[in-house]
Amino acid sequence: MLPAAARLRRSEDFRAVMRRGAKAGRRRLVVHALTTDPPDAAEAARAGFVVSKAVGNSVVRHRVTRRLRHLVSARIGTLPPGSTLVIRALPPAADASSAELGSDLDASLRRLGLSRQTRPSDHGSAV
Secondary structure (H helix, E strand, C coil): CCCHHHECCCHHHHHHHHHHCEEEECCCEEEEEECCCCCCCCCCCEEEEECCCCCCCHHHHHHHHHHHHHHHHHHHHHCCCCCEEEEEECHHHHHCCHHHHHHHHHHHHHHCCCCCCCCHHHHCCCC
């Protein structure tokens, strides 16, 4: 679960990120990102989710939201301080597994330059 400080709640925040931020789209989702310039180390990264009725009924939308929230909570600590994300699910997200959503999220974050490249320790080699 995302900590309260890491959640977007106000519609003005969502609107600002979607209008002024950069975006990267994949088959199942679109990630909008807005970073503060210069980055404020005291400000934590935050994220919000948009899952419309086009994705499916209430049960499907909530399942997609839970999966995305879990995926983002695992990655929120690696994002630059002061960055704000809005993850918008597309209709194919309804039938996607968590692994597929995770790979789309990772690819979008890499494209936006928000994801760290794999660290040497990830491959078992020393620096």
